Amino acid sequence: MILSPKKILMSLAALVLSLSFMSNIAAQSPKIEEGFDYRVLPIPQAVETKNKVEVIEFFWYGCPHCYDFEPELSAWAKRQPKDVVFRRIPVAFREDFMPHSQLFYTLEALGKGDALNEKVMYAMHKENKRLLTENDIAEWAVSQGIDRNTFLATYRSFAVTSKARVAGQLAEAYRIDGVPTIVMQGRYVTSPSIAGTKAKAILVMDYLEQKIRKDKYK
Template sequence: MKKVFALLIGLFLLPLSVQAADFKEGTHYEVLQRTATEKPEVLEFFSFYCPHCFKFEPLMKGLETALPEDVTIKKNHVNFLGGAMAEEITKAYAAADLLNVKDDVTSIIFDEIHVQHNNISGEQDILDIFEKAGVEEQEAKAALASFAVNGMASQMKRNTENFKVRGVPTLIVNGKYKVNTGSVKSVAEFNELVEFLTKKTD
């Protein structure tokens, strides 16, 4: 995690322009023993309880703008941080996705934990977060208890297990390439590396 934190500091301090880099397997990325997805995608494993993930958010928002429109960016909340509330927060993220308030809920939860230093300790706290995002309590409750949300949460748990994710933030590109974030030295190089990997299939 120290490497990730150092990267975050460096990425925001160094110039945004960078010459095309020669990205190498084993240095800039790792090849997972999996088949690449048919369509280009970036899957970010994260936790609302992870301070590095909170600091990583601006980088991911910039990446969304930098990547071609045909690249899908997905987020996968993990359950190995957050103790007893981890699974509930994962369901909250899935419900926010289902209700199309994912960006708002993400910002609110990160702010509650890392800026306001508030403890999210139960269902009412989660419902209050949805209310701040403009979702009425009954609608939020129904979404949280829905089959769809439980399925989405289960899928995120399986993804975490299948990709053997042990730390966050972790980026997997095209279901096959794991980004070594500590290998890049600027925002532009980070964006360039991820875009490079979205075009790979071998």
Template sequence: MKRLLSFLLVLALAACSQAPSEPAAPATPAEPAAPTAEPAAAPAAEAAAPTDAAPAAPAEGENAEAPAADAAAAAEAGTDAPVAELPAMPDPAKAPREGTDYVVLAEPQPTYTTGPGIEVAEVFAYTCIHCANLQPTLDAWKPNLASDVRFVYVPAAFGGPGDNFARGFFAAEAMGILEKTHNATFDAFFVQRKFQTASPEEVADHYASLGADRDTFLSTMQSFAVTAKLNRARQFALRTGVQATPTVIIAGKYSASMTGDRGPAGLVETIDWLVQKERAEAARR
């Protein structure tokens, strides 16, 4: 028994560290009178034509003015249209400590999940006491998240018996019981101390005690689909440089950790500040 308890203690500690007109013809000298009478009549006839046609000009002018008036109104309306306000940058006075509370990843990485908004991914382990202590703060914080933020859990897969808990997480997710079992698994490990070896069978027994069908759960834990998810979680942690739990990756760019002086509340404040920074910078790109 002492050997088993020592094994679980080592397991818990390991989990927490890890874009142009022609000119007029000249008058004829032999006939001076003829040009006097006929030219007078010609202008009169010519003058009549413009008089008859004159009423049509204003109508044509009115039709031409209508589109111009419409264009002017449209331009005026466009000038008065409200301009969308950009999200505010976070308060520098409340900035977390770069290098202590968070680090900027050397290269932005693909997020764990795909979709709109800003991803906040917690890499955690059921065998990590700091993750267990953080969970109540996360439970109080998550319901108030903005609609453009998506929070996801990423179980740590650092190898060894701890991977069986990660498989248990994915099996519970696949079977639709994760909401019921997540906090209960922290409790089973640290409070009830139900696990001796953390074998797949022992993990399945735990979930069966929470209402899952044991055989179905064990089979799901060992399925190809769960193994694929386990490998994806492992690759995400490796790409983002996760070395310990809990570690929170924001937008694939920032890695935030819980510190001894600020605790769970400080970590959540760091996450909020980085989310606001990412939102404001994205709107300005």
């Protein structure tokens, strides 16, 4: 079939528009590069669940950047499919921050973690509660409807104090030097500071999630 000059021009115009549209889409999707947006651990750590995408946030209740990243990270976690396992590990860079790690595992043991973790951060960053002593922490827990004796017994338990210590060891194994830090599949590390922004960090997490699936969860 021979096209008229008019139809040829119309086809060329449509092609130019299509290429322009594709170019705009590419421009809107920022390039994600190893070494710039994420890094790879020299010694990968074992994942807890096979055939899943494991995502760990290393954080500290008292970290303002963790508090600032929380809404975006929680929204990301909530929209993930069933093959994504998301968990948090508290980091105490100083011994006097250990009570915060114990608080995290106490709430987890009492089945209150999902409900109260954000409230802990709100209390610290918006209500100026430091929550560094056992008494202050217990009083805050009581204000959230938790029985004081139950809370203290759990907070002081061997299981909770052991988990808090192990969390510190894990932070060292993963070479965590700042929070918040996201580690995916025991090998890929990113964060808002590494990626540049909170929004870019989320895009990097989406990219790594797809990469891990493509690599058959390796």
